[in-house]
Amino acid sequence: MRRKPSYVRDAVSFQPGVVAPWPAGHDPADKVAQDVHYRPSGEHKSHPSPNNLWTFGPRKGKALCDPFNEAQWPQRLEALRQAIRASCVSREFRGRFPSRVWVYIQRNDETRKLHEARLSNSGQGWYHGFPLQYEDQYPADPQGLLRNAPCVKITDH
Numbered sequence: 001m002r003r004k005p006s007y008v009r010d011a012v013s014f015q016p017g018v019v020a021p022w023p024a025g026h027d028p029a030d031k032v033a034q035d036v037h038y039r040p041s042g043e044h045k046s047h048p049s050p051n052n053l054w055t056f057g058p059r060k061g062k063a064l065c066d067p068f069n070e071a072q073w074p075q076r077l078e079a080l081r082q083a084i085r086a087s088c089v090s091r092e093f094r095g096r097f098p099s100r101v102w103v104y105i106q107r108n109d110e111t112r113k114l115h116e117a118r119l120s121n122s123g124q125g126w127y128h129g130f131p132l133q134y135e136d137q138y139p140a141d142p143q144g145l146l147r148n149a150p151c152v153k154i155t156d157h
Contacts, residue, residue, distance in 0.1 A: 016139050017090040017092075017116070018141075018142070019089070019145045020143075021143065023091070026096065027096055029085050029089075032096055032097060033081040035097075036127055037077070037127070038077040038128070078152065079103045080129070082103065083103035083150055088146060088148065094122035095123070099118065100119070102114060102117075102139060102149055103115055104150065105153075113131045113132070114149070115129050115131050
């Protein structure tokens, strides 16, 4: 029987990030925000891709996203960009891009939920996002920067 590689995280582990101010010496947040892209990940989906953009394969221990239709992706991209402009980002950067970004999303008349976007391709600025299901998954916020996190309302058509 093959052994699990040592670099693979346990499926139920989750390491919350830390919200930090935009670092000096990096491109301005407005410029970085314009260069990011939203690319869904099949690891967080409860449904196959309607256009083969992701390979459907939900993984144990991964938060499952609410299904959003493709027409709503521009709203999700704008939410990501607003969060970067508001400096709701992690202190870790990979190249020009923060490795994590946080934004509240309110769907229809539901309560707003904190979502985390993770950088999945640092060369292209691709992010995928998912809802944080429990408060212990929320990032540490020693300077209270999440109070500035945008809340984007996305309505079903």
